[in-house]
Amino acid sequence: MIPRRPHRPSRAVAVPWTGAPAWAAPLQGLAATLEAERTRWPLWLPVALGTGIAAYFALPEEPPRLTGAVLAGGVLLLVLVARRAVWISALLAALVALAIGFVVAQERAHGVAAPVLTERLGPVQTTGRVVLVESRPHGHRVTLADVSLAGLPPDRTPARVRVTQTRGPPPTPGAWIRTRAILSPPPRPSAPGAYSFPRRAWFERLGGVGFAVGDWAPVALAPALTWLQRLAAVRERVRLEVAARLRSGLPGETGALAAALATGERGGVPETVLENFRIAGLAHLLAISGLHMSMIAGLLFVGGRAVLAGVPALAARWDLKKPCALLALAGTAVYLMLAGATVPTQRAFLMTGLVLVAVLVNRVAISPRLVAWAAVAVLLAQPQALLGPSFQMSFAAVLALVATWELAAPRLATRRRSDGAWPDRLGRVVLLYLAGVLLTSLVAGAATMPFAAFHFNRVAVFGLAANMLAVPVMGLWVMPWLLASLLLLPLGLEGMALAPLGWGLDAVARSAAWVAGWDGASRWVPAMPAWGLVAVAGGGLWLCLWRRPWRLVGVAGLVAGLASPWTQPLPDLVINDDGRVLAVRGADGGLILSPGRADGFARAVWVARLGGESAESWPAPGAAAADGRLRCDPRGCVLRAGGVVVALAWHRAALGEDCARADVVISPLPLGAGCEGPGLVADRAALFQGGVHALWLRDGRARVETVAAGEGRRLWSGAGASAPDESP
Known part of the structure; x- marks a missing residue:
């Protein structure tokens, strides 16, 4: 008898379904491709997490507090009862991450809840603890915590307020002070869809902004600080001292640039210099991020290794990379604290730290998983950062660079050569470095350009050329001397390094000014939906x-x-929230701004987002605009566009005729129910409640968008009035 072979379970083999309809073939190919990319699935974890966070912020109304918990519970229930196929497990994991993102964002929003001012106050005696002091070209901006406002009950008092101080020395971080200040709610967006300062202020627990009308004075019987508050105060005092020492050693704009690179404090840099850096595409050099953190880490790593290699006993017995990685990790942690631990510096530190930890454990340092875990860490700690330009631009740049490295690394590995005379090797190193700068600038610039266009409505046309000029100077000269200055500061010997540091900063600033002066260096981009x-x-x-x-x-x-x-038309008319500042679309496509200088911040936002400023001026009484659509008299103006008649009424004497004949009436006066003829009436109350109004006049109809409608009914979207004396 022939013995029977033991039964072995056969391995499943995917056999094409020959009877499948023609339309099923693409789906089979898609499934096969997705299966082949299985090792890349975990990289989508932060994407799913961010999608959940974005879903929370995109809601028009604040959801009930339990919405996130119910969503998470439903997803977990699906995980328990669903089939265990691989693709189903991956889909459920994505849904779990999405639910976690929603819950994290919602809980963070409720967890930082604090009172926000609902009206302008002051002058009112303001008392609080100094937590942040920011330099400004004309004074300082001071953030106070544990605030008390005279005459305001504690349940309506903001947790923090921010006060601009234009005279006298700045207070010391950690000190309790009192001053008289005029405070307002955080100003609402200056255009529908524009940057939301109230949302940012909500997560910073900032319930009021304004300016001091007198000197500050110390509080005699101040509460004792906790050890965490003392630690934070020491950090802020160190930052201020470092910035002050750099500015005193390098006076003028050079010292302000040095302070910005060392502490992240750009308030002292003149606006003209900042504008040159923005136009030239070099603004990232002044925002401490991955470039600066990696340079500091590289200098400490290479420098420490060079020093230790000079000791033969250590070089022969130890792997010098690991102690140098620890040195670089400690140094970048100090730099993180010195820079204020902003979102870009947190991301940069996480990325750099993971690279250094990979060196310690003998793993590959550069990988997209590194980027993914850094993104997860930032999103879990600060989910609101997802909406800001810092997070979007920094992660876009680093992800694009890592993806490019994945493609280029195999090719570079096959072309490495170490033979030849030293001049040839030096020439190859220089060419490789310049090629790296070129490729890095090109990739990072292309990756961040759409986000810069979305947030700032312009792109730097010659950013690649500017980076080719400035980045080598920054990496090979400025950052080494900045590191030397910081290391010498505790010894009082920073003057030995400040002079060469100043030479490099001046060269970078001149490069920015030169490129910014080229014709067409910056291009305006309409607001992106x-x-x-x-x-x-x-x-x-x-x-x-x-x-x-x-x-x-x-x-x-x-x-x-x-x-x-x-793909979308620009508005024909924009009105601010008090009805006294207007902009009308001119014949040349730009905005004709109403005369005066009131609400200058809103005017700048309109020009940046909505088509630039027209060469025309607002017509004088009795005159008309070039295309005849806008005509004015001493009592107001009339705009005829798209078959719609809009009356802009300044005086009550014009209201009778305007309400009878116009399709739309806009007035800074309270109209009540006395103006019933027009299809749309925006008076003082409506403008204040809705915020800035934008109107599209097409085909005999007027479509209106308001800031209030765009913001929705959220925790941070209270009906706050703009603060005319301070912009975000």
């Missing part, structure tokens, strides 16, 4: 996170997002 930003982000992630050719589908998202600013 939210869906355009989503398309850009989704397309970029698809392109960078996958490895197979289907990644190129992401280019379609990038193209659609980049084209989105030109």
Whole structure:
């Protein structure tokens, strides 16, 4: 008898379904490609987490507190009862991450809840503990915590307020002070869809902003500080001392630039210099991020290794990379604290720290998983950072660079050569460095350009040329001397390094000014809709996170997002929240601004977002604009556009005729129910309640968007009035 073979379970083999309809073939190919990319699935974890966070912030109304918990519970229930197929498990993991993101954002928003002023106060005696002092070209800006306001009950008193001080020396961080100040609610956005300062202020527990009308004085019987408060105060005092020492050793704009690189404090840099850096595409050099953190880490790592290699006993017995990695890790941690631990510096420190830890455990240092875990850490700690330009631009740049490195590393590895005479080797090193700067600037600039266009409405045309000039100077000269200055500061010997540091900073500033002066150095971009930003982000992630050719589908998202600013018409009329500042679309496509200088911040935002400023001036009484659409008299103006008649009424004497004949009436006066003819009436109360109004006049109809409607009914969207004496 022939013995029977033991039964062995057969391995499942995917056999094409020959009877499948023609339309099923693409789906089978898609499934096969997705399966082949299984090792890349974890990289989408922070994307799912960020999607949940974005979903919370995108809601028009604040959801009930238990919404996040119910959502998370439902997803967990699905995880327990669903089939265990691989793709189902991956989908459920993404849903879990999405639910966690929603919950984290919602809990963070409720966890930082604090009273916000609802009206302008003051002058009122303001008492509080100094937690932050920021330099400004004309004075200082002081943030106070544990605030008390004379005459205001504790349940209506903000946890923090920010006061601009234009005279006298700044107070010391940690000190309890009192001063008289005029305070207002955090100013609302200056245009529908524009930057939301109230949302940022909510997460900073900042319930009021304003300016001091007198000198500050110390509080005699102040509460004792906790050890955490003392530690934070010491850190802020060190930052102020470092910035002051650098500014005193390098007077003028050079010292302000040095202080910005060392502490992240850019308030002392003249606006003209900052504008040159923005136009030239070099603003990232003044915002402490991955570039600066990696340079500091590299200098400490290489410098420490060079010193230790000079001791033969150590070099022969120890792997010098590991103690040098620890030195670099400690140094970057100190730099993080010195820079104020902002979102870009946190991301940069996490990335740099993970690279150094990888050196300690003998692992590959540069990988997209490194970026993914850094993003997860930042999003869990500060979910609101997802909406800011710092998070978006920094992670876009580093992800694009890592993806480019993945493609280029195998090719570079096959072309490494160490033979030849030293001049040849030196020449190859220099060329490789310049090529690296060129590639890095090109990739990072292309990755951040859409986000810069979305947030700042302009792009730096010659950013690549400016970076080729400035980045080598920054990396090879400025940062080494800055590190030397910081190391010598405790000894009082920083003057030995400040002079060469100043030479390098002057060279960088001159490069920025030179490139900014080129014709067409900066191009205006219309406001990008939210869906355009989503398309850009989704397309970029698809392109960078996958490895197979289907990644190129992401280019379609990038193209659609980049084209989105030109897919929607610009408004024909914009009115601020008190009805006294207006802008009308001129014949040349720009905005004709109403005369005066009131609400200058809103005017600047309108010009930046909505088409630039027209060459025309607001017509004088009795005159008209070039195209005849806008005519004015001493009592107001009339705008005729798109078959719509809009009356801009300044005096009550004009209201009778305007209400009878116009389709839309705009007035800073209270009209009540006496103006019933027009289809749309925006008087003082409506303008204050809705905030800035933008009107589109097309085909005999007026479409209006307001700041209040765009903000929705959220925790941070109270009806606060703008603070005319301070902009965010």
